[in-house]
Amino acid sequence: MSGLLTEAWDRISGRMRSEVGDVEYRTWLQQIVLGPVDGDEVTLMLPTRFLRDWVRSQYGDRLSTLWNQEIPAIRRVELQVMRPGDAAAPSAAPVDGEGDKPAAASEVTSAPAARSSAPAERVSDTRADLAAPLDQRFTFDTFIVGKPNEFAYACARRVAEKPSSVGFNPLFLYGGVGLGKTHLMHSIGAELLRRGGISVAYMSAEKFMYRFIAAIRSQSTVEFKDHLRSVDVLMIDDLQFLIGKDNTQEEFFHTFNALVDAGRQIVVSADKSPSDLSGLEDRLRTRLGCGMVADIHATTFELRISILEAKATASGVVVPGKVLEFLAHKITTNVRELEGALNRLIAHANLFGRPITLESTQDVLHDILKAHDRRVTIEEIQRKVSEHWNIRLTDMSSARRARAVARPRQVAMYLAKQLTSRSLPEIGRKFGNRDHTTVMHAVSRVQELMERDTAFAEDVELLRRMLES
Numbered sequence: 284m285s286g287l288l289t290e291a292w293d294r295i296s297g298r299m300r301s302e303v304g305d306v307e308y309r310t311w312l313q314q315i316v317l318g319p320v321d322g323d324e325v326t327l328m329l330p331t332r333f334l335r336d337w338v339r340s341q342y343g344d345r346l347s348t349l350w351n352q353e354i355p356a357i358r359r360v361e362l363q364v365m366r367p368g369d370a371a372a373p374s375a376a377p378v379d380g381e382g383d384k385p386a387a388a389s390e391v392t393s394a395p396a397a398r399s400s401a402p403a404e405r406v407s408d409t410r411a412d413l414a415a416p417l418d419q420r421f422t423f424d425t426f427i428v429g430k431p432n433e434f435a436y437a438c439a440r441r442v443a444e445k446p447s448s449v450g451f452n453p454l455f456l457y458g459g460v461g462l463g464k465t466h467l468m469h470s471i472g473a474e475l476l477r478r479g480g481i482s483v484a485y486m487s488a489e490k491f492m493y494r495f496i497a498a499i500r501s502q503s504t505v506e507f508k509d510h511l512r513s514v515d516v517l518m519i520d521d522l523q524f525l526i527g528k529d530n531t532q533e534e535f536f537h538t539f540n541a542l543v544d545a546g547r548q549i550v551v552s553a554d555k556s557p558s559d560l561s562g563l564e565d566r567l568r569t570r571l572g573c574g575m576v577a578d579i580h581a582t583t584f585e586l587r588i589s590i591l592e593a594k595a596t597a598s599g600v601v602v603p604g605k606v607l608e609f610l611a612h613k614i615t616t617n618v619r620e621l622e623g624a625l626n627r628l629i630a631h632a633n634l635f636g637r638p639i640t641l642e643s644t645q646d647v648l649h650d651i652l653k654a655h656d657r658r659v660t661i662e663e664i665q666r667k668v669s670e671h672w673n674i675r676l677t678d679m680s681s682a683r684r685a686r687a688v689a690r691p692r693q694v695a696m697y698l699a700k701q702l703t704s705r706s707l708p709e710i711g712r713k714f715g716n717r718d719h720t721t722v723m724h725a726v727s728r729v730q731e732l733m734e735r736d737t738a739f740a741e742d743v744e745l746l747r748r749m750l751e752s
């Protein structure tokens with residue numbers, strides 16, 4: 284078993300390295316030492332409490348998932364701090380001769396204060412961990428631009444190229460969950476750091492609050508404020524977290540004012556526009572809205588396809604176009620989930636060395652697809668389609684075969700197949716007890732027509748969107 288475990292761990296670490304990139308891997312993960320397995324739990328050991336906590340919060344879920352994929356009997360990962368005797372493992376050596384200093388964090392804040400080497404245990408040292416490391420996968424190059432996000436993307440690029448430009452400070456990015464706000468913020472950070480000569484601090488609003496409270500406890504608020512106010516660009520993610528946290532809001536407001544007044548750039552993200560963030564103080568909302576406010580809209584089918592294509596290409600695994608289309612139709616609200624579904628398919632294909640097909644996709648993603656089943660009913664589809672082509676609702680189940688009636692009926696069957704989890708016979712029954720082969724024929728006929736006739740394809744797409752919204 285121990286040989287098996289070591290091999291599994293080698294594969295998991297290799298996988299983590301390719302997912303997070305070399306720098307992040309060396310900084311946070313390389314020092315992990317494999318410990319014992321007890322029941323359904325594997326222990327991983329880290330040299331310091333700081334590293335242990337960091338790995339737990341940032342990579343804990345991913346490590347558990349990968350372990351479970353490797354060895355299904357393992358369901359939990361326990362992260363422990365090594366005792367002196369455990370540290371004999373060769374990988375516990377300091378990284379790049381800099382002790383525990385998180386290399387990636389120093390890349391993020393290039394301000395002199397953050398450069399100073401700080402032992403990892405000094406969690407209360409507010410300077411050492413003001414900034415979170417940037418995710419190296421989140422760059423402008425890997426961000427796929429489409430209608431829904433082109434404005435936000437252009438604003439982000441502009442700030443990365445020319446921070447503190449008039450009209451772009453603060454930059455306020457907002458949009459629904461998993462639509463790319465963090466990705467864009469990290470891209471700004473990565474681009475600024477690539478250009479050099481500028482200090483950048485990025486943190487979630489939650490971390491901001493945590494640091495602020497820690498600073499109060501350790502009586503180092505002055506240092507905390509000074510350092511925050513010394514950066515050139517401050518980025519705060521998920522600002523909605525500060526709603527109801529009056530003291531932290533107050534502190535953020537002062538920091539915000541001090542930075543903007545000193546000509547520094549602020550970038551903020553939230554799930555709503557400044558005016559809709561009720562619960563934030565009025566004066567803060569007003570100031571947040573007085574620079575550039577950019578909305579990331581819900582994705583379109585085309586954007587989802589482009590994102591999937593890019594990610595599939597980057598993975599090196601062949602994913603058939605039909606599968607990508609299927610995913611883009613089924614998972615519509617959140618790019619993170621769309622990406623997660625694709626990653627699972629790819630992992631599965633890699634693990635079993637089998638090609639990805641529509642059938643295997645439905646199988647592997649069974650749970651995700653079920654959760655995403657839109658609650659559109661066949662009746663709703665029939666109603667919308669009838670209204671759209673101005674036919675009677677009863678014609679959806681009638682025996683009439685005139686094209687003016689038969690075509691919309693076929694479209695309704697096609698949409699029923701796409702938007703509900705009903706089987707072909709079930710759909711057939713709802714359309715005047717028709718046979719499942721009639722439904723099958725309708726689905727392929729509509730697909731064929733959509734490929735040939737763009738106006739027709741647009742009509743169907745429009746109906747789909749209306750039904751999905």
Ligand SMILES: Nc1ncnc2c1ncn2[C@@H]1O[C@H](COP(=O)(O)OP(=O)(O)OP(=O)(O)O)[C@@H](O)[C@H]1O
Pocket residue numbers: 421425426427428432458459460461462463464465466467521554590618619622
């Ligand atoms: N346009 C895009 N191109 C490529 N990847 C994208 C795009 N939009 C989102 N993603 C990916 O989707 C995932 C979720 O994006 P991100 O974390 O930036 O969302 P978010 O808007 O910050 O979400 P939250 O509201 O949960 O904070 C990330 O892996 C990101 O890379």
